[in-house]
Amino acid sequence: MSAAVVEKSRIREGAFGNARALVCRECGNEVELGPHYACSECFGPLEVAYDFPQVTREEIEAGPRNIWRYKALLPVPTDIETSPNTEPGFTRLLEARNLAAELGLTKLWVKDDSTNPTNSFKDRVVACALSAAREFHSKVFACPSTGNLANAVAAAGARAGIKTVVFIPSNLEQPKQVNSAVFTDSLVAVEGNYDDVNKLASEIAGEEEGWAFVNVNVRPFYAEGSKTLGYEIAEQLGWRLPDQIVIPVASGSQLTKVHKAFQELITLGLVEDKPYKVYGAQAAGCSPVSVAYKAGVDAIRPVKPDTIAKSLAIGNPADGIYVLDVCRQTGGAVEDITDDEVREAIVLLARTEGIFTETAGGTTVGVLKKLVESGQLDPELETVVINTGHGLKTLDAVSGAVGPAATIAPSYAAFAATGLA
Amino acid sequence: MSAAVVEKSRIREGAFGNARALVCRECGNEVELGPHYACSECFGPLEVAYDFPQVTREEIEAGPRNIWRYKALLPVPTDIETSPNTEPGFTRLLEARNLAAELGLTKLWVKDDSTNPTNSFKDRVVACALSAAREFHSKVFACPSTGNLANAVAAAGARAGIKTVVFIPSNLEQPKQVNSAVFTDSLVAVEGNYDDVNKLASEIAGEEEGWAFVNVNVRPFYAEGSKTLGYEIAEQLGWRLPDQIVIPVASGSQLTKVHKAFQELITLGLVEDKPYKVYGAQAAGCSPVSVAYKAGVDAIRPVKPDTIAKSLAIGNPADGIYVLDVCRQTGGAVEDITDDEVREAIVLLARTEGIFTETAGGTTVGVLKKLVESGQLDPELETVVINTGHGLKTLDAVSGAVGPAATIAPSYAAFAATGLA
Numbered sequence: 001m002s003a004a005v006v007e008k009s010r011i012r013e014g015a016f017g018n019a020r021a022l023v024c025r026e027c028g029n030e031v032e033l034g035p036h037y038a039c040s041e042c043f044g045p046l047e048v049a050y051d052f053p054q055v056t057r058e059e060i061e062a063g064p065r066n067i068w069r070y071k072a073l074l075p076v077p078t079d080i081e082t083s084p085n086t087e088p089g090f091t092r093l094l095e096a097r098n099l100a101a102e103l104g105l106t107k108l109w110v111k112d113d114s115t116n117p118t119n120s121f122k123d124r125v126v127a128c129a130l131s132a133a134r135e136f137h138s139k140v141f142a143c144p145s146t147g148n149l150a151n152a153v154a155a156a157g158a159r160a161g162i163k164t165v166v167f168i169p170s171n172l173e174q175p176k177q178v179n180s181a182v183f184t185d186s187l188v189a190v191e192g193n194y195d196d197v198n199k200l201a202s203e204i205a206g207e208e209e210g211w212a213f214v215n216v217n218v219r220p221f222y223a224e225g226s227k228t229l230g231y232e233i234a235e236q237l238g239w240r241l242p243d244q245i246v247i248p249v250a251s252g253s254q255l256t257k258v259h260k261a262f263q264e265l266i267t268l269g270l271v272e273d274k275p276y277k278v279y280g281a282q283a284a285g286c287s288p289v290s291v292a293y294k295a296g297v298d299a300i301r302p303v304k305p306d307t308i309a310k311s312l313a314i315g316n317p318a319d320g321i322y323v324l325d326v327c328r329q330t331g332g333a334v335e336d337i338t339d340d341e342v343r344e345a346i347v348l349l350a351r352t353e354g355i356f357t358e359t360a361g362g363t364t365v366g367v368l369k370k371l372v373e374s375g376q377l378d379p380e381l382e383t384v385v386i387n388t389g390h391g392l393k394t395l396d397a398v399s400g401a402v403g404p405a406a407t408i409a410p411s412y413a414a415f416a417a418t419g420l421a
Numbered sequence: 422m423s424a425a426v427v428e429k430s431r432i433r434e435g436a437f438g439n440a441r442a443l444v445c446r447e448c449g450n451e452v453e454l455g456p457h458y459a460c461s462e463c464f465g466p467l468e469v470a471y472d473f474p475q476v477t478r479e480e481i482e483a484g485p486r487n488i489w490r491y492k493a494l495l496p497v498p499t500d501i502e503t504s505p506n507t508e509p510g511f512t513r514l515l516e517a518r519n520l521a522a523e524l525g526l527t528k529l530w531v532k533d534d535s536t537n538p539t540n541s542f543k544d545r546v547v548a549c550a551l552s553a554a555r556e557f558h559s560k561v562f563a564c565p566s567t568g569n570l571a572n573a574v575a576a577a578g579a580r581a582g583i584k585t586v587v588f589i590p591s592n593l594e595q596p597k598q599v600n601s602a603v604f605t606d607s608l609v610a611v612e613g614n615y616d617d618v619n620k621l622a623s624e625i626a627g628e629e630e631g632w633a634f635v636n637v638n639v640r641p642f643y644a645e646g647s648k649t650l651g652y653e654i655a656e657q658l659g660w661r662l663p664d665q666i667v668i669p670v671a672s673g674s675q676l677t678k679v680h681k682a683f684q685e686l687i688t689l690g691l692v693e694d695k696p697y698k699v700y701g702a703q704a705a706g707c708s709p710v711s712v713a714y715k716a717g718v719d720a721i722r723p724v725k726p727d728t729i730a731k732s733l734a735i736g737n738p739a740d741g742i743y744v745l746d747v748c749r750q751t752g753g754a755v756e757d758i759t760d761d762e763v764r765e766a767i768v769l770l771a772r773t774e775g776i777f778t779e780t781a782g783g784t785t786v787g788v789l790k791k792l793v794e795s796g797q798l799d800p801e802l803e804t805v806v807i808n809t810g811h812g813l814k815t816l817d818a819v820s821g822a823v824g825p826a827a828t829i830a831p832s833y834a835a836f837a838a839t840g841l842a
Contacts, residue, residue, distance in 0.1 A: 065486060065511070084516075084518060084519075086775055087513055087515065090486070092508055092538070094508065094580075095505075097505060098505075098579075098580070098582055112538075115536050115537070115538060116536070117513070117533075117536060117775070117776075118775075118777070119540075119811075119813070154775075155771070155775030155776070155777070156775055157775070158519075158771065158772050158773065158774065158775040159515075159519070159773075159774050159775035159776075161519055165841055168825075170825075170828050174820060174824075175816050175820070177824060177825065178816055178819060178820045178823060178824070179777070179812075179813065179816070181823035181824050181825065182767070182768060182771040182772075182777050182812065182819055182823050183771045183772060183775055183777070184772070185772070185826055186826050186841050187824070187825045187826055188825060188826060188827050188828075188829060188836070188839065188841065189825040189827070189828040189829070190828075190829055190830075190831050191828065191829065191830050191831060192830075192831040196831040197831065199831065200831050200832070200833065200836065203832075203833045204833060204836060204842075207833055208842055346603070347603060350576070350579065350603040350604045351579050351603075351604060351605075351606070352579065352580075353579065353580050354507055354538070354539075354575075354576030354577055354578070354579040354580035354604060355538075355576070355580075356539070356576070356600070356603055356604070390540075390813070391600075391603065392540070392600065392811070392813040392814070393813070395596050395599055395600070398599060398603055399595060399596070399599045402599060402602035402603050403595075403598060403599070403602050403608070404589075404591075404598065404602065404608045404609060404610040405606055405607050405608055405609060406609050406610070407591050407609075407610040407611075407612065408609060408610070408611055408612065409611075409612050409613075410611050410612060410613040410617040410618065410620065410621045411621070411624075412621065412624045412625060412628055415609070415621065415625060418609065420586055420607050420609065421625075421629055
């Protein structure tokens with residue numbers, strides 16, 4: 001980390017907006033805002049803390065139609081929207097009447113992040129990481145990734161005019177390589193699995209000066225981007241919190257940040273204080289948090305992932321214990337489903353609401369279904385489910401499950417014989 | 422067409438908002454609003470005509486963040502946003518500083534429709550067709566297509582809860598089949614090319630009662646959806662028209678509708694009247710309009726398409742002659758580029774602005790480049806280029822052109838040796 005440290009004098013006034021410091025989530029130790037990610041006292045994870053001024057609904061509503069409408073609540077400068085960025089966020093919140101009817105729910109909404117600039121929620125976090133990298137005068141914007149993050153980093157870096165270097169496992173399928181390589185001339189294929197790539201990234205972050213690895217040394221700033229999902233859901237519901245929300249769990253960061261967002265909105269008086277339940281969704285092939293939740297324990301036991309939900313396949317989730325805290329405190333739960341159930345849920349969401357989700361979204365919708373069926377989620381309460389990414393990125397997951405109903409000669413008679421008329 | 426005619430008494434008051442009639446673009450004959458698409462006098466194409474009330478910027482700005490903010494200017498009922506739809510539109514208008522610098526332009530914007538619900542501008546037109554189908558009490562929502570339109574129809578129909586039947590050529594690549602089949606259980610593969618599929622669709626539209634083929638018997642309503650691209654560009658520029666705009670040409674409908682939108686905004690006093698130039702973009706392998714433009718003739722000579730820009734591959738474009746009219750009248754032009762230039766332009770847009778476009782968008786950006794280089798487009802004037810769809814749908818186009826810069830062992834030493842540090 002030392003090599004990445006920026007001289008304090010080079011960080012301009014107001015670089016991080018209303019952010020006050022980085023605070024250790026374990027021991028509470030405060031560190032000044034900078035490219036730090038681990039507590040110098042106890043090595044616990046650092047998180048951005050704020051001194052918020054009064055923020056009004058009207059100020060937010062007058063802002064741009066992207067995440068920067070919430071800039072007062074993020075660690076970004078007040079002129080953030082003038083720097084080239086992909087302008088993510090303010091994605092659709094769709095009322096899902098058909099899916100609700102199918103699952104026996106009274107009121108259900110889908111927050112659809114598949115329509116973000118590079119088709120996943122990662123554009124939100126990367127936009128915040130990019131702002132931090134800019135303020136730290138970083139010369140390289142980088143990440144290890146197998147998919148969504150790589151796309152988001154490469155695209156955001158291209159638009160911002162900052163050099164990007166994106167590290168992927170060399171055995172990644174070619175279509176996924178193309179989807180990042182199109183944006184950057186510095187895609188690096190690493191002979192090894194994702195863990196190897198990740199380790200290499202940490203090594204480079206320690207060795208090279210001026211590299212901003214979004215999910216390593218600027219992670220505290222990066223992670224704050226997920227709060228915007230929570231802000232948008234509340235604003236799009238008419239400045240209200242839902243009763244229940246189902247969120248996928250990979251590292252667990254997104255779930256904890258949506259909860260943080262809801263709490264901030266309450267504290268700021270932007271929404272009415274009310275109870276809400278947070279549920280976490282995992283795939284059975286990588287369910288360390290769900291397993292701990294069900295066992296009633298606090299410790300997360302790392303696993304070796306084996307699931308089609310690759311964007312959720314983090315065997316040792318950094319924020320797993322905080323997910324347990326949030327779900328238990330709010331009266332929610334953490335649940336997991338099989339890969340077959342993931343596939344079924346992708347098709348279910350597509351057929352009922354016209355949204356094509358990737359395996360992570362299939363996991364979330366499938367877990368919602370299981371939570372209703374098992375009585376863990378109240379079907380009478382207003383529920384939101386988050387779709388974090390696009391099905392075009394994980395086409396293979398359903399390519400065996402769906403296809404033409406009939407193949408016919410080009411004649412009306414042939415069509416009439418199909419019985420589809 | 423006769424079978425599809427709806428009894429007038431079944432169409433409710435206000436079903437088409439401020440639309441007054443269908444008017445023949447050739448002879449001016451007026452037909453009452455209904456599922457008609459060809460003039461009963463001269464077989465010319467029908468277009469929606471309106472009696473607009475006073476419409477203010479404030480009314481529009483107070484509307485939803487999708488195409489329905491312009492409902493007063495579309496053939497849809499005033500309560501359109503309450504019917505389940507994919508809520509397309511209000512996509513990003515990004516200032517493209519890097520691309521502008523690369524091309525030597527002073528001011529350039531990209532209107533990015535790749536972030537629409539099913540990742541192309543087709544969601545706009547399909548949403549308008551869906552409204553018409555609903556008002557006509559259609560029981561089936563259908564189309565012939567090879568790609569974007571199939572996705573949009575299948576998704577919109579799923580969400581609206583109306584039966585969809587989507588016809589595709591049976592030799593369509595499996596990923597493209599999956600991208601529609603995920604939304605509908607009635608995907609029909611037809612043994613033949615797109616022309617055969619299209620012919621079959623017209624036959625079914627004539628035989629079956631209550632089928633709304635979006636691009637056949639409800640085409641006049643469908644086509645109006647493209648106007649929203651023009652409205653949004655003007656609103657997002659701060660209620661101003663650009664000086665120049667480059668638009669892809671398949672059937673030619675989109676280009677003519679953007680022009681129609683600009684004209685309507687001027688007539689309604691929503692923007693200042695000013696000259697603007699409209700440019701059409703085609704791929705050399707399917708450039709009947711460009712060829713006619715360059716030859717200075719009015720007649721479009723049909724061609725057999727042979728280009729990677731499949732979503733533009735209409736060899737006999739229905740609105741080609743109107744494209745010629747608009748481009749000539751406004752002082753623009755129609756230009757075409759090779760498939761190699763299309764591929765290069767896809768990478769150029771991705772590397773400069775972080776936008777991954779499909780081959781149609783590559784065609785448009787590449788034509789913009791050619792227009793500047795050939796002096797046909799003024800680099801000092803404010804220019805907008807439309808990106809109509811997403812690169813994930815035409816991955817193959819660039820999969821040979823981009824890839825990893827290096828493949829390395831998972832060690833810092835191996836990375837340092839690449840020279841990328």
